[in-house]
Amino acid sequence: MRTKPGVRALQYVAVVVYLVFLGFPLLWLISSSLKSPQEFASITPSLLPKHFDVSNYSDALNEQGLVRGLGNSLQISIYSTILVLIVALPVSYALARFRSRLRPLTNGWILVSQVFPVILIVIPLFMILRPLHLTNTIPGVVIVYMVWSLPFALWMLQGYVAAVPRELEEAASVDGAGRIRTIVSIVMPLLRPGLIATAMFTFISAWNEFFFALVLLQDPELKTLPLVLARFVGAEGQVQFGPLAAASVLATVPSLVFFAFLQRRLTSGLLSGAVKG
Amino acid sequence: MTATLTAPAPAKKKGGRPKANREAILLFLPALLPVLILSVYPLIRGIALGFTDARAGLRVETNFVGFDNFGKLLQNNLFWDSFRIGVIWTLSVTILQFVAALGLALLLNTNLKFRGVARTLALIPWAMPPVVVAIMWRLLLHPTNGPVNEVLQKLHLTDHPINFLGDFGTALPAVIVVGIWVGMPMTTITLLAGLQGIDRTLYEAAAVDGASTWSQFWNITLPQLRTVIVAITSLDMIWNFNSFGLVYVLTAGGPGGKTMLPMLFAYNEAFRYGNFGMAAAMGDVMVVIIIAFLFFYLRNRLRSEA
Incomplete structure (x- = not known):
């Protein structure tokens, strides 16, 4: 069965919406773990950290x-x-x-x-x-x-x-x-x-x-x-x-x-x- | 907790000879003792505890009190509230999760590109520790530096940050969304398995008869999926009604008891206030509700199938 191009496009949009819903939370968690404290305090959070900062990991492992x-x-x-x-x-x-x-x-x-x-x-x-x-x-x-x-x-x-x-x-x-x-x-x-x-x-x-x-x-x-x-x-x-x-x-x-x-x-x-x- | 759906085919060989039976029992032995002591016995004792006034503490006398605990529960408004919240939570999560998962399963069952990647990604929430899921969503829904509030404000859907998990009105819906997120993978993958088991020729025949996609969905897909749907929604319902860790870390039942699921209520009763008997009585009520519900649900479903 052939799918119409319009329907196909809608399907891709739907898949992307699902994947954002399911995947974004984990991405956010990972990106949060790489943000510096200053960046964390910012009221305009961004998905990608401005500088990758692994100090959170060393802090966690020092706990x-x-x-x-x-x-x-x-x-x-x-x-x-x-x-x-x-x-x-x-x-x-x-x-x-x-x-x-x-x-x-x-x-x-x-x-x-x-x-x-x-x-x-x-x-x-x-x-x-x-x-x-x-x-x-x-x-x-x-x-x-x-x-x-x-x-x-x-x-x-x-x-x-x-x-x-x-x-x-x-x-x-x-x-x-x-x-x-x-x-x-x-x-x-x-x-x-x-x-x-x-x-x-x-x-x-x-x-x-x-x-x-x-x-x-x-x-x-x-x-x-x-x-x-x-x-x-x-x-x-x-x-x-x-x-x-x-x-x-x-x-x-x-x-x-x-x-x-x-x-x-x-x-x-x-x-x-x-x-x- | 998923393999309940993967019942292996029954063995064909006729056993039952005395020697085989003795061998079987021998093989069962290592499991038997721990299971009896740590699963079967506690379960029976747990049910019985609901009829006593057992309390925490080492040298406390325990008396049989009949249906006293249940009488007290009936008069306890907090219990009814928690019960109502439990039903709202269970039904919303199960139904919404089912609809969302069916949509995703249908998509994954078409010949889209990146289907394999999508399927793997879709399963991730399932493997994560519930405590981590709760922490992650607390970050996402954080009133001042969470991305959800950020996006809502950028889109001018709200002019002030919303404290999703802290406001009386939004706490339960927010927790329900997280519940859907956690449970969707399992439901999706089960439904997808069901979809892939449907005989292709049914659709081909329907297409020849000129049936629309919509009517194919109603007349072929849904009826063919019925067994799988009944199985997974029943399980989801049980798991959701009994769920604890996620909401415990997300809100601890707050604010003001707005997300106090029955399990959280019973946990507090037992381990915060030490009322073991009372908590067990709540557990008993939960079991009765689950069994009654399953009975009606399965009876109706299976009857309409016949």
Whole structure:
């Protein structure tokens, strides 16, 4: 079908409007992070900084709380990602390969965990973790994140497992390999792309997470990057926008880098899923 | 939180043999314990807490109080306000986001140039930490040196800077715009996936019959997309109703409670005032509302599909 030139032009205009709406905020944030304090105070802000000034970044990195927050966030995200992979791999294998009664139960749980407001979970969690001395600790947050990102990891991984040809496993079992052996030496290598994608996703969700961290971490030494940033915003008036913008950009970089890797896989995965549904 | 839409195809092999079952349970074990302790049990206990007078603090006695909390909630005007704000927020964000996302998805589904770039750019808001999104929009909407006010004044749409997030009248609409911005990518990409699944020949047949673009949209695109639309709007609705971090950092529920979403209200009740029981009761009310809503929405949608 041929589109009329007038319509085509309108379509381009519409796409540009969308992209400005979606992209401009991030551009502004980046440009703000590169502006000098004097330029920031100007009442006629411009999109491009007049002089590129990286001092906001060095200021942000000199802020002790921010660097500590960065370290805490890194630790928590890495540990919870590793834990999620260890736990999710066998379960997603079982979900994809066995028709057991646990499957509808698991799927039900995944659904329920989406519908219920986290406030209902966080209060009892707090009450369970406190007597175990796990509130205000990094391990406490790590296990909460693990359980919290598990539904998502399971959905992702079981799709990848289902795509591994069953014949390979049957061949291995004919050769006398047990189930665990088969999973480790046949399925796992083939699952590498799926494991990487799941790991990145888990990392991003832990890195970005705010609510559980807010409730579970009160100790300023342990606060994650989002908590540190949010506290800076709360102290408005004294806060300097430049370093805040720079810190925000730094906090976004890991998510965006992983996301860039994931993007293709993600859209194609969603495509195949939605077409089936 | 998106993969709910990517249900894998069910395994074909008939299992159910005792050995296979035992193996399955073995594989489930490492996940079972943490999930039971940190997800299933807290959830049940959370629901039950709504019927108690539990308070923060280590040695506080907790009593069963039946429906007392719910009675108090019914008489609490602040709760009703927050509830009303929650409904306005949820419906506005979900509906506007859906319309905007459908438009973008339709555009991305045509053979425009730079489609790949556009698609990648369109997904960025999704990967950003909600706290950063909130900070970014506070910069954008800043009354004195934010670009939004600058542009509005240049265009003479306003003669004084507007404190979008601080004025009673503009705070909720401003927060809704940010909500749309955050959620649009997910909705767009899902709708786009749905669009690409529609059989091309339907359009060709319609074009032969002389159907206009508009009538093709109404009679082919929308009906074909129905399942995807129902799925993504339901999820959006749930996520928006339960959303917390974004608005917490944007406005903290202010000014004067004008953006006090139910989750923020419940959070304050629990962790600022220490009323765990009361906050859990609010959570219970939210669950009932979500389930009731989903029930009616899905029932009507699925019925009209049949």
